[in-house]
Structures are given as structure tokens and as C-alpha cells.
Amino acid sequence: MQAWGTMMVILTLLMVATVDTKIYGRCNLAMKLEEAGLNGFLGYSIGDWLCVAHYESGFDTSFVDHNPDGSSEYGLFQLNSAWWCDNGVTPTQNLCHMECRDLLNRHILDDIMCVKQVVSSRNGMNAWNSWTRHCRGHDLSEWLKGCKMHAKPDIERMTP
Numbered sequence: 001m002q003a004w005g006t007m008m009v010i011l012t013l014l015m016v017a018t019v020d021t022k023i024y025g026r027c028n029l030a031m032k033l034e035e036a037g038l039n040g041f042l043g044y045s046i047g048d049w050l051c052v053a054h055y056e057s058g059f060d061t062s063f064v065d066h067n068p069d070g071s072s073e074y075g076l077f078q079l080n081s082a083w084w085c086d087n088g089v090t091p092t093q094n095l096c097h098m099e100c101r102d103l104l105n106r107h108i109l110d111d112i113m114c115v116k117q118v119v120s121s122r123n124g125m126n127a128w129n130s131w132t133r134h135c136r137g138h139d140l141s142e143w144l145k146g147c148k149m150h151a152k153p154d155i156e157r158m159t160p
Contacts, residue, residue: 021062022106024076026050027147029059034149036112042119046149047140048131049115053077054143055130061111062104075103077115077128084114 024032030046033039039046056078057063065073071082071090081087085100096114103111118127125131 020105020107021060024053024059024061026054026059026143027149029053029076030144030147031149032108033112036109038112038116039150041116042124044119044125045140047143048125048135050143051135051138051140052125052128052131055134056128061106061108064104072100074100075111076108077103077111077118079103079111079114079118084118 030050033046033049038044038049053059053076056073057076059076061076063075063078065078067073067080069082071080072087073080074085074087079085079096079100081090081092081100083093084096085098085103086092086094087100096110096117098110098114103114119125121127125136
């Protein structure tokens with residue numbers, strides 16, 4: 001009977017741990033990013049941010065990826081534990097002054113504050129290899145197609 005009780009506690013904890021995560025829909029995430037002021041931030045459009053989030057995490061706030069160097073990447077934008085957040089394991093610069101686990105929930109304002117710091121660094125969006133491979137120089141208007149919002153694609157930036 002004690003094993004049954006232990007199993008129920010573990011299952012309950014697992015359910016509570018995952019209930020706060022979210023896989024965003026494209027348009028829903030676009031609206032959240034626009035509301036948080038990312039459209040036009042340092043010249044990058046909502047299309048840029050959606051493209052990165054898609055290729056980094058599939059819009060999944062709970063996504064974690066582990067790197068060969070021992071660091072890990074967290075959340076929608078796959079922010080690295082060696083530079084941007086503290087996972088309690090990897091030596092870190094923790095430039096966003098946050099715990100990595102805070103990047104894994106549906107509350108993405110802290111993620112957005114951190115990506116603003118990332119893109120403000122000397123590398124800009126080049127900090128994400130996925131942006132350089134899949135987004136830079138491409139027509140990003142498809143990312144907003146069908147979304148009811150104010151953001152419009154930046155036509156001038158679509159040429160490499």
C-alpha cells in the first residue's frame with residue numbers, strides 16, 4: 001500500500017510540474033511577442049522571433065537540449081546555461097540573472113527580457129544558428145500569415 005501512495009505522490013508531482021508548460025500556437029505566440037515589444041526591437045520583426053522559436057523549440061516552453069560541452073539550452077528560444085541563465089550545474093555568466101528553470105513555463109515575459117539582452121549583444125540574432133540557417137535573408141511574412149495582429153513583415157529586410 002505504501003508503494004501505491006508513493007507512486008500517486010510522484011504522479012501528482014509530475015502532473016503539477018508539467019501543467020505550467022505550453023506549446024504555443026504560431027499566432028498566439030506572435031501576439032504575445034508583439035505585446036511584449038519585440039516587433040521592431042533592434043530592427044527584428046515578429047517573423048524573425050517566430051522563425052527562431054520554431055526552429056529552436058517548436059514553440060514548446062518545456063524544451064531542453066543538452067550540449068556536448070555540458071551546458072544546456074532552455075525554453076522557447078533555447079537560452080544557453082553557460083551564458084544566459086543558471087541551471088545549478090554548468091558554470092555560467094548568467095547574463096540574464098535568472099534560473100534556467102524559469103524559462104520552462106508558460107510565463108514568457110522573463111524569456112522575452114532575456115532574449116532582448118541576447119539580441120542586444122554584439123552578435124544580434126546571429127547568436128542563434130537556427131536564425132542564420134533558416135531565417136536571415138528569407139521572406140518571413142509566412143510566419144504572420146493568418147494572424148490577426150498589428151505586426152507586418154519588414155519587406156526591406158528580406159533580401160540578404
